[in-house]
Amino acid sequence: xxxxxxxxxxxxxEFVGTARTGTVLSADLQARLEAAVLKAYAEGFSVRQVGExxxxxxxxxxxxxxxx
Numbered sequence: 924x925x926x927x928x929x930x931x932x933x934x935x936x937e938f939v940g941t942a943r944t945g946t947v948l949s950a951d952l953q954a955r956l957e958a959a960v961l962k963a964y965a966e967g968f969s970v971r972q973v974g975e976x977x978x979x980x981x982x983x984x985x986x987x988x989x990x991x
Contacts, residue, residue: 934978935959942979960984 938956941948948956956977963973974981 932972932975935976938977938979940978942983 937952938959941952941956959977960973963976964970968976970981970985974984977984
């Protein structure tokens with residue numbers, strides 16, 4: 924019997940599509956992204972869930988969550 928699929932979170936609208944290769948984020952967007960990651964992590968979201976919220980991979984959000 925297969926396990927049911929896990930629910931996934933929808934990315935926050937302000938971050939959808941901002942992780943494209945070659946995209947340089949503005950200082951304002953970078954600051955909002957980092958604040959969103961730290962807030963979600965502080966609220967108890969897993970690294971996987973945080974990545975889904977900001978439309979990034981787990982690897983991309985992990986360094987941000989541990990730097991502050």
